[in-house]
Amino acid sequence: MLTISQLATYAGVTVRAVRHYHRIRLLPEPGRDRSGYRTYDAGAVVRLIRIRTLADAGVPLARVQELLDAGPEEFAGGVQEIDKDLRAEIRRLQGTRSRLARLAAGEHLALPQSVVDYLDRLRGLGVEEQYIDMERDAWIMIAAQVPHLIDSVIAKKHEELDDPDTVKLYSLLSGALDWPAHDPRIVEVADIMERLMIRAVEAGEVGTEDGIDDRFVDLLDSTMVESSPGAARLLAILEERGWRGWTRIERVPAERLK
Amino acid sequence: MLTISQLATYAGVTVRAVRHYHRIRLLPEPGRDRSGYRTYDAGAVVRLIRIRTLADAGVPLARVQELLDAGPEEFAGGVQEIDKDLRAEIRRLQGTRSRLARLAAGEHLALPQSVVDYLDRLRGLGVEEQYIDMERDAWIMIAAQVPHLIDSVIAKKHEELDDPDTVKLYSLLSGALDWPAHDPRIVEVADIMERLMIRAVEAGEVGTEDGIDDRFVDLLDSTMVESSPGAARLLAILEERGWRGWTRIERVPAERLK
DNA sequence: CTTGACCTTGACGCTGGGTCAACCCTCCAT
DNA sequence: ATGGAGGGTTGACCCAGCGTCAAGGTCAAG
Numbered sequence: 001m002l003t004i005s006q007l008a009t010y011a012g013v014t015v016r017a018v019r020h021y022h023r024i025r026l027l028p029e030p031g032r033d034r035s036g037y038r039t040y041d042a043g044a045v046v047r048l049i050r051i052r053t054l055a056d057a058g059v060p061l062a063r064v065q066e067l068l069d070a071g072p073e074e075f076a077g078g079v080q081e082i083d084k085d086l087r088a089e090i091r092r093l094q095g096t097r098s099r100l101a102r103l104a105a106g107e108h109l110a111l112p113q114s115v116v117d118y119l120d121r122l123r124g125l126g127v128e129e130q131y132i133d134m135e136r137d138a139w140i141m142i143a144a145q146v147p148h149l150i151d152s153v154i155a156k157k158h159e160e161l162d163d164p165d166t167v168k169l170y171s172l173l174s175g176a177l178d179w180p181a182h183d184p185r186i187v188e189v190a191d192i193m194e195r196l197m198i199r200a201v202e203a204g205e206v207g208t209e210d211g212i213d214d215r216f217v218d219l220l221d222s223t224m225v226e227s228s229p230g231a232a233r234l235l236a237i238l239e240e241r242g243w244r245g246w247t248r249i250e251r252v253p254a255e256r257l258k
Numbered sequence: 259m260l261t262i263s264q265l266a267t268y269a270g271v272t273v274r275a276v277r278h279y280h281r282i283r284l285l286p287e288p289g290r291d292r293s294g295y296r297t298y299d300a301g302a303v304v305r306l307i308r309i310r311t312l313a314d315a316g317v318p319l320a321r322v323q324e325l326l327d328a329g330p331e332e333f334a335g336g337v338q339e340i341d342k343d344l345r346a347e348i349r350r351l352q353g354t355r356s357r358l359a360r361l362a363a364g365e366h367l368a369l370p371q372s373v374v375d376y377l378d379r380l381r382g383l384g385v386e387e388q389y390i391d392m393e394r395d396a397w398i399m400i401a402a403q404v405p406h407l408i409d410s411v412i413a414k415k416h417e418e419l420d421d422p423d424t425v426k427l428y429s430l431l432s433g434a435l436d437w438p439a440h441d442p443r444i445v446e447v448a449d450i451m452e453r454l455m456i457r458a459v460e461a462g463e464v465g466t467e468d469g470i471d472d473r474f475v476d477l478l479d480s481t482m483v484e485s486s487p488g489a490a491r492l493l494a495i496l497e498e499r500g501w502r503g504w505t506r507i508e509r510v511p512a513e514r515l516k
Numbered sequence: 517c518t519t520g521a522c523c524t525t526g527a528c529g530c531t532g533g534g535t536c537a538a539c540c541c542t543c544c545a546t
Numbered sequence: 547a548t549g550g551a552g553g554g555t556t557g558a559c560c561c562a563g564c565g566t567c568a569a570g571g572t573c574a575a576g
Binding site: 003004005015019035036037038 | 522523525
């Protein structure tokens with residue numbers, strides 16, 4: 001008769017594993033001696049080796065029992081299914097690896113390359129790092145929300161930057177995060193924005209559906225408001241002139257202006 | 259301000275995951291409103307998206323924090339280490355797959371091909387399935403215990419089977435599991451075995467170290483004794499004649515015979 | 517008798533959350 | 547004002563496959 005550690009040694013497993021197999025009823029509980037120790041015979045060694053053989057081959061313990069009891073056909077079928085699971089897991093890990101590689105290659109933390117390039121262009125225009133940080137956070141959210149649209153949205157932003165007025169706007173906004181609420185330059189910003197908006201409306205570029213959720217746009221606007229003391233006033237000025245919003249600026253219908 | 263489910267939706271995760279990240283201090287606990295609900299700002303959305311980006315790329319949650327805080331160098335180093343882990347895991351799974359394939363190909367449950375062939379040869383000699391089963395279980399244990407020796411041990415058994423006496427021995431043993439303890443044929447078996455052993459001793463094939471643990475040999479012998487009523491008597495007869503053991507038969511030194 | 521090695525049960529840890537359970541909060545319609 | 551729907555909250559158990567204590571009983575040897 002064998003003790004549990006002898007059994008475990010002969011089968012090449014740990015004592016803990018044997019007890020685990022008892023708990024999940026993979027190995028029947030053997031008899032005990034008068035002191036409560038489990039006593040095993042050679043049959044248990046054989047069963048245990050068979051269990052380990054299957055488990056080492058990747059069979060989940062939950063399926064070992066059925067495979068041990070199975071005839072050749074069910075056995076082959078079960079093995080195939082398990083192999084399918086293994087392949088799927090390998091593919092999953094390979095996908096994970098390639099995503100990790102792309103992450104390391106430079107797509108800096110949740111941002112696609114196009115956005116990184118756009119932020120670099122802003123940086124090149126002399127926009128302060130603090131403002132870039134705010135922009136970047138907004139783009140992270142947008143990229144997560146509508147990954148399929150991000151490249152086309154960025155392309156539009158690039159076009160806007162071809163306009164000298166937009167460049168001037170950003171050079172003003174660059175330091176605007178620290179402006180007090182009544183800084184006179186806010187009016188200047190509003191003037192530029194209004195000019196840009198009017199031109200955009202004339203070009204028919206406003207009011208087209210952009211595929212972005214309204215409440216999500218509100219969220220982006222609210223963070224802009226919270227990030228700077230002057231932001232609320234800028235929005236108020238624009239609203240007086242018939243424009244509403246920041247992330248997505250729209251004409252306010254006349255009857256809703258009163 | 260956002261509720262937890264809005265936050266989760268914007269970041270593309272489940273509410274449960276967000277709470278999990280709070281518990282493991284990956285995401286700071288935000289303030290609560292007067293009814294105890296967590297309230298989030300857009301910063302939380304950005305943090306959460308960054309966490310998911312890393313986690314989706316295979317970074318274990320336990321290491322996400324350090325990578326978020328890391329500079330470019332530590333970041334690259336950490337990513338490389340994680341990639342190493344991923345590769346190791348993929349290799350492990352591939353090894354598992356190939357073991358599974360071999361299992362399916364026919365190495366029937368814990369037995370190498372050489373043993374399967376040997377058992378088939380016994381079967382071909384007309385040995386009963388019941389006896390084969392017992393042999394097979396013994397070989398499973400031996401193969402698990404000394405996998406590096408199994409092929410040479412089996413080769414020896416094949417040589418033995420070239421001897422007509424051995425063939426006769428097995429044809430007798432085939433039905434011996436059911437023999438009563440005092441069956442006269444047991445003496446016949448002992449006679450054949452003694453002849454074989456004497457010949458083996460003359461050929462110098464006995465007493466060479468076989469590399470198998472003594473207590474393991476005892477275990478195999480004891481299962482043989484338990485499997486058949488006549489087994490103990492056979493061993494007793496052989497011991498009277500100066501031989502001891504079954505799995506590994508040895509000359510009993512003369513002075514220990516009294 | 518003591519020591520050290522081995523045995524017992526029980527419980528927590530890991531990964532990344534899923535899935536209840538039991539209860540609270542807000543809103544809307546009656 | 548009340549009741550129900552549909553949110554929210556915390557808490558606790560669940561999955562694999564054991565590893566690793568913890569706290570104590572048993573056994574063989576010196």
